[in-house]
Amino acid sequence: MRVFCVAEHRFGVLNPLSFELLNLANKIKGSGTSEAVVIGKDVGKFAQELAKYANRVWVIEDATLENYNPELYVDVLLQLFNKEKPDAVLIGSTAEGNELAPLLAVSMNAPVVTDVVEVNASDELKVSRYLFQGKLMADLKIKSKPCVLTIRQGVFKEGVEVKGEVVKANIKPSKTPARKFLKYIEPEVGEVDIAQAPIIVAVGRGIEDAANIPLAEELAKLLGGVVAGSRPVIDNGWLPKDRQVGISGKTVKPKLYLALGISGAFQHVMGMKDSELIIAVNKDPEAPIFGVAHYGVVGDIFEVVPELVEKLKAKG
Numbered sequence: 001m002r003v004f005c006v007a008e009h010r011f012g013v014l015n016p017l018s019f020e021l022l023n024l025a026n027k028i029k030g031s032g033t034s035e036a037v038v039i040g041k042d043v044g045k046f047a048q049e050l051a052k053y054a055n056r057v058w059v060i061e062d063a064t065l066e067n068y069n070p071e072l073y074v075d076v077l078l079q080l081f082n083k084e085k086p087d088a089v090l091i092g093s094t095a096e097g098n099e100l101a102p103l104l105a106v107s108m109n110a111p112v113v114t115d116v117v118e119v120n121a122s123d124e125l126k127v128s129r130y131l132f133q134g135k136l137m138a139d140l141k142i143k144s145k146p147c148v149l150t151i152r153q154g155v156f157k158e159g160v161e162v163k164g165e166v167v168k169a170n171i172k173p174s175k176t177p178a179r180k181f182l183k184y185i186e187p188e189v190g191e192v193d194i195a196q197a198p199i200i201v202a203v204g205r206g207i208e209d210a211a212n213i214p215l216a217e218e219l220a221k222l223l224g225g226v227v228a229g230s231r232p233v234i235d236n237g238w239l240p241k242d243r244q245v246g247i248s249g250k251t252v253k254p255k256l257y258l259a260l261g262i263s264g265a266f267q268h269v270m271g272m273k274d275s276e277l278i279i280a281v282n283k284d285p286e287a288p289i290f291g292v293a294h295y296g297v298v299g300d301i302f303e304v305v306p307e308l309v310e311k312l313k314a315k316g
């Protein structure tokens, strides 16, 4: 298969999800190719980075493409795809991607599946996605080519280097868009992307109250990590929604996942089970979280965490 991935970037920073798309492309391409498309102004440096993980990187540059504009992206992508004939197009399941993918799919007369978490291309193309906030997992068979898929962030983090070529596509926008970029509104200061954090201290209902969150924050700071939570913690307003781990939150794969007072319901576990090292603290020895944890401490978080904090402080 020829699998094309649309790279995402903003203000000179490449979204690492772009590499996850390529990891998936390399996994499913078979005897075909993984190809990235990077669209913008002065995006040559991204092309070099992407080429490590792609057989080919297509660069589409123009001053009018400096900021993401779905109309222009669809315009230039169609020009490329009309010539290069992708079998599948992968786009990040992000605010941008979830706008771009259906627009592109309609223009290509292609099927689209959003927020995909698994793809199997060994025989025919099959993809999986959650439905009804994670109550159901749907497996879909895609019968027509090309197709457009948006891919959930954090699922395809591992991949191999490919070292491909960079090709400058001689493509320019063919129209003046009806909408234009006005300004980017920065997210509130303090927001963190838990999907990118190498160390996560996650709290569950066992943390009991918003007033106890600083305990986890102190531990996270000492470890150089960030605080995340299970759904009840978010529903209670103790942490913002973007800190939720699980099927209706984010999928994370940090180097260390410290689960404090989290029972280990499958909706939570599905979002963190692939973490490199999972350590759980729970006072219930039967808590299911111990089934996925590499190390477990049966104990009270209000005793274990302060002790850990003291030990880390003493260590300097």
Ligand SMILES: Cc1cc2nc3c(=O)[nH]c(=O)nc-3n(C[C@H](O)[C@H](O)[C@H](O)COP(=O)(O)OP(=O)(O)OC[C@H]3O[C@@H](n4cnc5c(N)ncnc54)[C@H](O)[C@@H]3O)c2cc1C
Residues within 6 Å of the ligand: 132, 133, 134, 135, 203, 204, 205, 206, 207, 229, 230, 231, 232, 233, 244, 245, 246, 247, 248, 249, 250, 260, 261, 262, 263, 264, 265, 266, 267, 268, 271, 281, 282, 283, 284, 287, 299, 300, 301, 302
């Ligand atoms: C459609 C759907 C989608 C969902 N999506 C998500 C999701 O994305 N993410 C998610 O997390 N959940 C999700 N859920 C909810 C999920 O089913 C569980 O209810 C939730 O994960 C439980 O959170 P918890 O482990 O924090 O709380 P609980 O299950 O109440 O567990 C609290 C744990 O803390 C332990 N504990 C209590 N006090 C202490 C203490 N002092 N010291 C040590 N341990 C202590 C208890 O022994 C217990 O194991 C979803 C549910 C549905 C139906």
